[in-house]
Amino acid sequence: NAGVTQTPKFQVLKTGQSMTLQCAQDMNHNSMYWYRQDPGMGLRLIYYSASEGTTDKGEVPNGYNVSRLNKREFSLRLESAAPSQTSVYFCASSEQGADTQYFGPGTRLTVL
């Protein structure tokens, strides 16, 4: 039982490049989330998926897209990376919306 896994762990991009962050959970959870963590700002919700087949915007969705590929997987895509997207990205999942969220180990992204 691996919980929530994220790939890659580290990534360096140049401005304008694209990439997809992958997230998978093996707990049969319905809801999944993407957050970014910046110093002094806590975690901010980018997008979430309340259940398979649905996605919705969070607090800071601009510059990102998501795909809930199936119940297990929820990916985050940066179409044209900008330096302001340098951050640590966390994926999380929960059984139901209001339940405890379980977090992955994070992806540290640097955009030059």
Place this chain on the structure above:
Amino acid sequence: AQSVTQLGSHVSVSEGALVLLRCNYSSSVPPYLFWYVQYPNQGLQLLLKYTTGATLVKGINGFEAEFKKSETSFHLTKPSAHMSDAAEYFCAVSEPDSWGKLQFGAGTQVVVTP
């Protein structure tokens, strides 16, 4: 709309001393409240949560928190700090009908000195 304020971005405590981390929230409905801990280079781990029922909540590693509706607070305490408590702590709030969307505080970095 909901929001969370954590007083103090850095707290230094002596080993064996009381740990007190303050969290105040605003919410238009009775909230769900959480404390998460983040150790260096790791994801967040749930310490404890309040949803309904008893307002004093006990969590892992000897931590507890009390929901005080009149003060809109959910402060985290531990009677005796251990070196292993050095980490960043986040208070978070969600509203029951918000599909689990968490609003996090800015975090409090705890340093434990011998």
